[in-house]
Amino acid sequence: MRKKRWVPWVLVGPALLIIVLTTIYPLVAALYFSFHKYNLRKPAQFAIQIGENGIHIDWSLLTLNNYALAFSDSRFINSLNVTFWFTVISVALSVIIGLFIAVIVQKGGRLHTLTKVLLIFPFAVSPALKGYSWRFMLNEEYGIYDLLIDQLIVAPVNALLSLLNALPLVEIPLISESIVWLGDKFWALFMLAMSETWGWAPLIALMFVGALGSIDEQIFEAARIDGANRLQIFFRVTLPLLRPVILIVTMLKTIFSLKMFDQVVTMTGGGPVRATQTINYYIHQIGFVRSLDIGYASAMSYILVIVLTICAALYVSLVLNRD
């Protein structure tokens, strides 16, 4: 072949060097910090000391305390919990709504095409801005979401309930019209997940639209001739064919959800009472806002790294084994 052996290394080298410096270096450094007592407020002492007599390692400075602390810290446990539920809700909603959008939008027609173009818009809204705009729209006094939820969901349901209550059979309490969405522990987490869903469901829909487009139309045709109705076609034909893509997308979204940080800062600030403190947010609080304990922050972020490594391995194996 024409190719000289050193040529690819010259081409790959600079990019690879920068990736190593900006990802491997911090991974190693954070691991190293995590085994130390390291608080920004105090001068830190590290195990590896480079002095006049060469490199000296002081083993006594290494400690597992940060990891031990993590598992006895109820706030850290809480952040694991919050992250878990945020991930479950946002992944489930994003994938299901994304699938719904894809199936509706997929066919031709003007309105379909317009919708397909609009699907890219949430991608352009930064997560930080997403958080602010949702917070604004959920405001209980002048938020448009608050108004719409009250008018379109709560009011009709309550009307129905009062109708039932008029019969002397049961007494069902009405739904409150004055829920402060971001002031309620459950609703704050749910709405945080909804804002994530708003950003991701359209993108996931686009992923599914691509996958649906590559399915041979004859398969659907055959199902129709065999007398299958729309629902049957969806559950018996479309879903099984999409299964590999659904798995990949679900895994990818899980990873992005586990990494979520921006909207917690701009939408809920972790509240009410830590109900939306995800791992990333809590690490940020410990490391940069409150105690400035870099050692502890590093240890907690390493626990997150381990979880994400497992997810990444799953994801890669899903992608590689697809065909």
Add this chain to the structure above:
Amino acid sequence: MTAHTIGTNPSSLRQQSLKVLETLALLLIIAFIMLPIFWLTITAIKPREKAYTTDIVFQPTLDNFRVIFADYTVIMNAGTDRERGELGRDMFPSVVNSVVVSGATILIAIPLATLAAYAFSRYSFWGNGVLLVWILTTQFIPAIVVAIPFFTLFRTLEVFGSPLLGTRLGLIIVNMSIVLPYAIWMIKGFVDALPGEIEEAAFVDGCNDFQILFFISLPLIRPGVLVASVFAFIMSWNEFLFALIIGREMRTMQVALMTTRGALGIMWELMAAAGLVVMVPIFFLALFIRKNVIDGLTMGAVK
């Protein structure tokens, strides 16, 4: 037969109602996607007294933009803190920061990514496949893990006599960790799609590796490089965690959104105006690379 003539054919009625349902579903989807964007847009041009209502009838104004871009010297000359806060936000430096950081990030990342992507696509060398997958997995490292060591490093690491923490350069360096891997994968996709015959012919004609790369292949993948540049620009423009921790007082627009806080909480009409400045340029860029966003985000995993 009679049923047909009076137009109550059950199957066509079914078709009709399905059609209506589908249209309703489409309108619902459009509302779901566009409502936050629409609401932000109208809030940005609402006068202050209307911003805290759900009214959609109002006299549009550009006052909010005037406030967020008010000149800092004017602000400082105002009397009390409260009055200064009311007067303006001086976000122009943040716009500059965002443009400089995102621009410099792609100016450095894209040429390097292009060379690497070309090598990954066209050469088989030891570790080729493993390296590519490894580059993909670096995207699963949580940003906070990257931020912590760079924060402590940049506190003491000095360039041009001042620490890197809170500088645009520091932010550009850290942004490489998210931008480079995506760019390599995106551009590689474009090189893969390019037929190899042209390069073979050039080789037969006596071109060496680098002549082929710079004079034959690069011009052909220019559209792909442009798409990857736009994608990378959007990523670093929308980046928040690094901007918050590493950029600090050298605020990008994402962080500057937080400065719309006033004495009584966030001033939403200002936040919306700043938000519009943040998102409108990105709308055009996103529309431009619409067909490639998914390939970029998934690094080609969903096709």
